[in-house]
Every structure is written in C-alpha cells, then in structure tokens.
Amino acid sequence: MNNEQIKIAIADLLPSAIIEESSEWLTIHIEPVDWLPLAEKLRNTAELYFDYLFCLTCVDWKSHLTMVYHLTSTVHRHTLVVKSKLDRDDARIETVTMIWRTAEFHEREVYELFGVNFLHHPDLRLLILPDGWEGKYPLRKDFEDPVNIIKL
Amino acid sequence: MYRETEIIKEPSGNDPVDSGDMIINIGPQHPATHGVLHLVITLNGETIKKVEPHLGYIHRSIEKMCESLSYRQFIYITSRMDYLSSHINNHGCALCVEKALQLEVPPRAQVVRVLMDELTRIASHTLWWGAMAMDVGALTPFFLAFREREMINDIMEETCGARLTMNYTVPGGVMVDLHHEFQRKVKDFIAHFKSKIDEYDELVTDNVIFKNRTVNVGVISKEDAISYGVTGPSARASGVSCDIRKLYPYAVYDKLQFEEIIETAGDSFARYVVRMKEMRQSLSIVEQLIDNIPEGDFQAKTKAVLKLPKGEFYTRVETARGEFGVYIVSEGGTTPYRIKFRSPGFSNLSALDHIARGSKIGDLVAIMGTLDFVIPDIDR
C-alpha cells in the first residue's frame, strides 16, 4: 500500500491522529491513550499487517517526551512511524509487549533510561543499568552527574 | 497466523519456583558466552525452565556520549559496538549522515566500502564458526578459523591501520585511498579461502556428532522470529526474508549478483548452514568487485564541520548479525540531539528465553553459539 492508502486507513481507524509527511516515512502523532487499540488494529488488519516493530525509542524534548515506534510490514513492505507525546512528570503509555514481543526488552530500556512507565508490562525492571539506578533517568537532558559527566 | 506465546504474568521475583528447581548462573565470565553476559537459568534436572539475561556489564552509555560528539566523531564509537562488523557499523552511520546532508558518494568510495564490508562479514563469520565449534566441543576449528582471519586482518591493517576497530569510513567516502598491494592481497586471500571453506564443511558440517547437537535444537518459528524482531542469519534460517542488502539496497549492492540464503527449518543447524553459505556469497561479491574498482575520488568534498539540517533520519545496513539501524534526530547543530542505535543483538537476545525453554542445558550452548551474540553490541 502506498502512503495515500495508509493515510486513508489510519484516518478510518483513528480520526484524531495527526499525519505528517516531512521525513522519509509517513509519520502519525497520536495520544498515549489511543496507542494500544491502534496498535492492535495495525497489527491485525490484513491490508496493513504491520508485524515487525524494528525500532522503539524515546526522545527528550525538554518540555515533553516523545515515544517513537517504527513499524513495517514484512508482507506488504510499507513502513509507518508512530509518535506519541508524553508528559514529562507523569510519562505513561500502554505496553505493546503482547502484540510485538520485541517490545519487552526495548520498553525496559526506555523505562530505565527515560522514566516512561509502561502500563501492564510483564516485567518492568532495569535492564542495562546496574542496581541502584532506579529513579535516575540518564538519557534525559536534565540528568546531572558531576562525577562522571565532564562538560567542556 | 500469530501464535499466542506464553507470557510471564508476574515479575520474575514472584515466579512460583518448584522445590525441584535449581537456579544457576552462567557468566558473566564463562568460556561459552561471547562477552560478558550473565544468564540466570532456572533448571529442573537438566531441562531449562527459564532463561533470564542480566545485561549491562559493558554498558558505556554510547547514545548519551554521541550527543556531545560531532557528526564526524560519533562514527568511530560504533566500531566498538559490534566490533566484529566494525566496517559495516561505520558504513551505516556514514550513510545516515550522507542521507541527511544529501551528499553524493563517489563510485570508487562506494565500491571500496562494499569490499571492506564483505571482507568484514567473512572475518566475522569465520570467527563465529571457530567459536561455535569450540562451544560444542571441537577445539581445533578455533585455531583454523583464526588462521584465515589473520589474512583478513593483515589486509585491513595495511589499508586502514587497525585490525579490529577500523575507523576507515568518513561521511563522504573513505579516509585514505587503497594501497597498491590491496588487489593482489585480496586475490591471494580469495584463492586461499575457497579451499578452506570446503575443508570447514568437511570437518564440522558433515560431522554426525555435530548434527546431533544442532538439528532440531532451538527451533524458532517464522512468526516468532518476526515478532521478536530477530534479523540477520538467525531470522533467515526460519524463513524470514530480511536481507537489507536485497530489500533496501545501499551503496552498490543493487548492481551485484548474490543470493539471499533462506532456510526454513529454524533450528540451530539451519542457522549454521545459512552462515556458511553466506560466507561463500560474500566471497563471490568480493570476487566480482575486486577487478572492477572504478577510478576517481575516494572522498567527496565536505565542509570540515558538518551541520545536519533539522529533522530525523533513519538508515539501516546488514551487519553480520542482522539489521543495524541508525536513527539521528537533529536540531540543526553540529552535534546530534539524539541518536538511537538499533542493534541486532538486542532483539536476538530477547528471543533466547523463548527458544531455550524446554531444552537441555547442553543445548543452551549450541543455541547461543548459533545465535551469534556480541555483547558490546547488546549493551552499547
């Protein structure tokens, strides 16, 4: 399916999604509460069938956090980027581990580095950081560590 | 269609543990885990009930560091991530920067980059073969594999000055031109390696004991492979067609003749066979290119300090382990605002628990050997 058809399909599924086409792939912006139902439909609708989540990350814009999901379909070979703005002080979004199993580890990593709480995640703990780093979110822009970070 | 796999309902601290279960640790220092990987395994007799990886022993906060490095500097850190495919990682980063700047890379540089990529792929698969055979108990192939790797390392050393972390790619091309002995040495290597691959097959692939250790061990189905995000040879062994060089060609891959190796069995033996055949394909790519290196510039003219336009850019390349993605978010400055490296080992490792459940502990080593982890790639 090309971008036009995907735009129409998304508009049907979630009318409140904002669609933009400035980067190389079609990007949609959604509210965090709409993510799980949309994800299920993206995965299970036969024409869309986005079955491969290849990049799950978070970007810290100093006023808010943005979750970024890159999805593609191994059958139709089309790609979609889903973004969702989260509140910095109370960042929470539904987990998609039940839909794409790769999200389990990626969401744990975003949780420990950015502090996003993934609701109903089966095992939300620190993954790469050692014990004792709960509560400090190193990849946030306001993370201070006078011992280890040297600012030139 | 999508098979419902069993999901742990509670955090692992509250998992009900039977009285017959034993929890043992493998690693972080252990001859069989390739790097510092700590696995906590729950065993019932010899059968594995759960595998839980504990990561982070070699976490160097690369993504945070890159936020303070310039666009020319951050490429060299990626050599240290998956150090066995260092050229390919560098290539991916350079492609992303070039895509953002809309920079045209001269043909000579593209061909040289692909040559180096494929030689790196052969070196990585050779080391994988030696380490895998050593894990299942045959200790000699390790030494034979390193003998071949030495030839490639010598070529790399003469070309870029380093044997492991070759910082050879820059945005716009390669750092220096090829030296005059390059073609002859690569041709010698091709001739030598062709006979050696057949010897490898005879020694390990056709061995009955080896087949007993790997056939029907660690099976992953096609849907599970896609769902867990497994890429590279591990996914191609389950029937997933995911070779980035074929799907989204970059550099000169669309002009080359090579096959994408796909097996359908999904077990350890299939993963092994895919990598052995990939070595042959890489060798044929090197053969196609070594006589046809175009003349010209080896580096496009760029400014000394690169400034990417505002926006976000994603590039993907096929490393020896799978799909390596570079996601740059730029705010228009000289340093990136956020870089995310989508490393192949991270997703491959998330499938380990699913694959290893129900097999014996002797099989775990065979499974990890064929999934081919490089831990610095996972921990970043």
Added chain:
Amino acid sequence: MGFEYISNAIHHWLYETFNPSMALFMEFLLVAISIITLFSLLGLVLILMERKVSAWMQVRLGPNRVGPKGIFQTAADTLKLVVKEGMTPDGADRFLFNLAPFIVMITAMMLMAPLMFARGLQIWDINIGVLFFSAISSISVIGILMAGWASNNKYSLLGAMRSGAQIVSYELSAGLSVLTVIVLTGSLRISDIIESQNDGWWIFKGHIPVIIAFVTFIIAVTAETNRAPFDMAEAESELTAGFHTEYSGMKFALFFLAEYINIFIVCAVGATLFLGGWMPLHIGHWQDFNHIMDFIPSSIWFFGKTFLLIFVIMWFRWTFPRLRIDQLLNLEWKYLLPISMANLLLVTIVAITKWHF
C-alpha cells in the same frame, strides 16, 4: 639377556642375602618403587604428548620453552601444582574429599600389575588377568562419585553423577568386546593371550568379529576414561570442570595424572588383546619374515602399539565435537550394547567352527 634372567638373578640374590620374610618385603618395595617411577614417567610423557599432538593438529607449536623442545614442561607443571594451596571447600565432607583422589590413583596403579610390558616383564601373572582389569577399573567410579558428593557444590555433583552413569554404562560394552578375544583364546591369563598371537595378531586372525570388537572397544574405553568426545562431565564450556572443580594443588594433580594413566592402561589392554602385546608382527608360518620381526625388541613393540592407540584417542579429542549426555547414553544402550552382544554370538560361532586363521 631377557628380563626373566634379571628378575631371577635379583630374586636369588635377595633370598641369599636376607631372611625370607625380609627378602619378600624387599621385593615388594622394589616393585612398588618401580611402579611409582613408571607411573610418574608415563604421566610426564603422556601430558607432554597430549599438548604436542594437539598443537600439531591446531597448526601451532605447543610448549617449547622449558627444556629443549619443551620436554620439562610437565615437570614444571607438577612443581607448580605441588606448591599450590590445596583448599578444602566450606561444608565439604573432609574425609571423603581427601580420600577420593587417592582411590582413583590407587586403582590406576593396581591395574599396572597384570600388564606385560615385554617378554617376561610382568608383575603378577594372575590366572584371571583380564577379569582383574574389568573388576578393578570399576572401583574408580566410587572415587569419582565421592569427589562429586564431598565437594558440596552443585556443579561437581552434576558432573560426578553424569560421569558415574557414563562409566558404568560403557563398562558393559568394553567387557563384551574384551570377551570376544577371550572366546577365541580360551584363557583369561594375559601371557596365554599373548602366546596365542604367535602366528598373527587377533585383529588379523579373527577377522570380522574381532574388528567390530576392536572398534567397540576403542569407543567404550574413550567413554570410560571421560575423554572427548564423551567428556561432557568435565567440559570446560558447560559446567566448569565437573567433579574435580573444587580440587586444587596436589589433589588435583593426582586426578589429572590418574586420568592419563587410565588412558595408558586401557590402550595397553587394547594393544595386548587385539594387537598382540609384546608379540612382534608374525604372519602365519613365514619363518624368515617372523625371524626378521623378532629382531626388534619386544618392549619396543609393546610401547609402540600402546602409543599408537593413545595417539588415535588423542586424535578423537581434537577432531570431534562433544556428545550431549543423553546422546552419549543413547549411543551405549541402544547401539553399542546390542552390537556387542550380537558380535559375541558371532565370534562364538566362528570359534566353534574354526572359521578363523
């Protein structure tokens, strides 16, 4: 000047010089000292041989610094092990922990008794020679299980149990393949077996059944001595070092040495039964050929054959991957044992109908 002449001369001199019981005691002492010397010499040679053979197969040189061509390497290693601290783990059963290496070593030494190293050079020509081997080698299982249990360590216990299961299973196949030659010879005594090979070694005379028995024997003894490809119990990449994980210093040196001596002994038994022991290569009644062969001393024949078999066993280790423990036991109970039993039947028929050379 055969060995019988020397041993008779010493015997007479001792009985003339001392009173009978003192002379007997001196004989015991002499034999014990020569066995211990042989034990250590063999250990030295075999460990170095293993390292040099593995290096040759792996395209490298092996030890070549200590002494010319590295011949003193094992002595240096043993010295290092002797000065290491021998630690007993916390909570280990002290008595059993300390006893285990000695049991394994004593078993290995006892098995030297019936071996014929050359024409006339044997410590004890017992009338149940071959049965003695099978019986005493079973005792080493106790030592291994003791080591695993007394270490108070999960890995050691797992390794010891695997080892124990493996050794006990493969003893059956080894015993049955040995029986094949006994059926053809008609006697258990080692000297009789070797004398019966005067007109050719059993591997040539008793054609098909003995060749099958030989192959089964080699596989079974590789498994009995916990050598690769059957070394799951002490595989370095699986469970550290299996039953001897917790041993360090001199006790570990004893286990290590005993393993190599066991390899020597089983290869010596194989050489004796199948390849003729100290008997030179004779072909039927070709007098001239046999006469030429007799010029080579019998001890060279014996050690040559034994070291050839040891080389083959070392070759296995560096070529094949490891079998998983359940595949290993599968191999024994479902394949080797039925083949050995059928082979025994076959060889009985061959012996009765005299269809051998």
